[in-house]
Amino acid sequence: MDIEPPDPDDDLFGLVEQYDSIEDPYLRSEFLDSVGTTLSHINALRLRRDQAAARNASAPEAPCPPDGKGPRRRVPRPPLRGITTRPPKSAGSVRNKLRRNRARPEFVIIIFKLD
Template structure:
C-alpha cells in the first residue's frame, strides 16, 4: 500500500473515470492514463474515507438545551441495560438424552442377531 495519501490529481482521475458512461470509452481512458480499474476503485475508497474523516473531524456545534426549551423537565437519566439472560431455559421440558451408554433395558434388544 502507499505510505502517503494520493493528491487531488488522483481524485480528479476518479471523477473523470466516473463521468464516462460508455464501458468501451472507460477502458480506452484507463489505457490512455495507464492504470487499472482496481486502482480506480482503491482511489475511490481512499477518497471516501478522507471525506468521512473530514466530516467526523468537523462536527456541527449542537445547540445547548436550556431548561425552558425542554419544558422544564431537566436532564433525564439513561435507561439501565436489561439483565443478562442465560442460554439454558428455566424449565426443562424433556428428559436428558441418555443414548451415550447402552442401558440394561436395551442391551438384549441391540445385541441380538438379526434374522
C-alpha cells in the first residue's frame, strides 16, 4: 500500500480557493485577518498553484526505456564567445586614436659626480 505524505501546498491552495469563493470585499478582508495573511500572499499562492498546474499538464510522464537509464538530459551549449568588457582597439573615434598614438614624453637623467 503506497501512501504519499500530504502536500503542504494543498492546504495553502485550499486557502486560495476559500478566498476566491468569498464575494463580499468586507468578508474577504475579515477572512484575511482571521487567517493572518495578506492579499499579496494569496496572489503569490495563486501564482504558484497555476505554475504547478501548468508544469504538470505540460510534462506527461514518459515511460522508462528497457535499459532503466531513464530520459537523458540535454547538456547546455558552451557560450560562443567570452564576455568582452571593452571594445576592440580598432573601434573608437579618430580623437581617441590620435590620443593613443601620440608621442610620449621621454626623460633623460644625467648624473655628474663631482670630486
